[in-house]
Amino acid sequence: MDISLIIPAYNEANYIGACLDSVRQNAPGKFKEIIVVDNASSDATAAVAARYPEVRVIHESRKGTGNARQTGAEAASGEILAYVDADTQVPKGWAEYIERTFSTDSRVVFLSGPYRYRSQRGRSRYRIWILDAVWYVTPPVYWIVGFIGNGGNCAMRADALRKVGGHDRALAFYGDDTDLARRLHTVGKTLWRLNFNNYSSSRRFDQEGIVLMLMTYMINYWWPILFRRPFSPGYHDIKQV
Numbered sequence: 634m635d636i637s638l639i640i641p642a643y644n645e646a647n648y649i650g651a652c653l654d655s656v657r658q659n660a661p662g663k664f665k666e667i668i669v670v671d672n673a674s675s676d677a678t679a680a681v682a683a684r685y686p687e688v689r690v691i692h693e694s695r696k697g698t699g700n701a702r703q704t705g706a707e708a709a710s711g712e713i714l715a716y717v718d719a720d721t722q723v724p725k726g727w728a729e730y731i732e733r734t735f736s737t738d739s740r741v742v743f744l745s746g747p748y749r750y751r752s753q754r755g756r757s758r759y760r761i762w763i764l765d766a767v768w769y770v771t772p773p774v775y776w777i778v779g780f781i782g783n784g785g786n787c788a789m790r791a792d793a794l795r796k797v798g799g800h801d802r803a804l805a806f807y808g809d810d811t812d813l814a815r816r817l818h819t820v821g822k823t824l825w826r827l828n829f830n831n832y833s834s835s836r837r838f839d840q841e842g843i844v845l846m847l848m849t850y851m852i853n854y855w856w857p858i859l860f861r862r863p864f865s866p867g868y869h870d871i872k873q874v
Contacts, residue, residue, distance in 0.1 A: 637711030641701030645719035663728035718785035742821030746829030782814030808863025
């Protein structure tokens with residue numbers, strides 16, 4: 634299948650190289666194209682990404698995940714659109730999982746799964762154990778609600794995304810993945826699979842605190858379901874490390 638990999642990036646010069654290296658190493662030749670969306674960065678994100686000849690860098694000056702993801706979708710030509718965050722790393726078998734899922738069942742329009750976390754230097758491992766364990770509460774939620782989305786680890790059919798109007802550009806950060814999963818659920822089958830994961834930095838939890846961030850993410854999952862909008866407006870910047 635033709636898969637376009639889209640990587641939104643805001644000030645990720647310190648992480649985007651490792652992300653692209655993991656794609657080279659663990660999914661060589663699996664993507665029709667790799668698109669890095671430089672989302673109003675003020676650092677060398679675009680320059681680092683441009684060092685990779687297989688990568689196409691495009692620019693989106695309007696900050697926000699909704700803008701970046703939709704700009705990437707509009708630039709992509711693949712039948713399947715896959716998304717990762719710039720501070721994630723793709724494991725072996727990730728691209729094959731996408732191919733297998735969408736080629737096996739034509740009703741599937743959306744596939745998503747959790748992160749597995751990498752500890753920041755000097756941080757204890759117990760934080761990572763907690764963060765990884767939290768995802769195990771999601772299967773019953775998925776069974777009850779019918780959909781869960783993780784915008785930094787997902788894939789979707791391009792025609793289904795167009796059918797539901799694309800990513801909502803008005804959503805700057807929180808709740809955009811839940812909103813998208815909710816809308817895609819109206820046009821096909823949406824899957825949440827614990828064994829479909831990539832590896833993400835834990836820096837947001839390290840900086841803001843595990844309890845606060847888990848509560849923030851939880852309420853911004855349920856709010857779009859109940860009220861069709863996120864609880865937390867605006868973009869949530871973190872310190873770049």
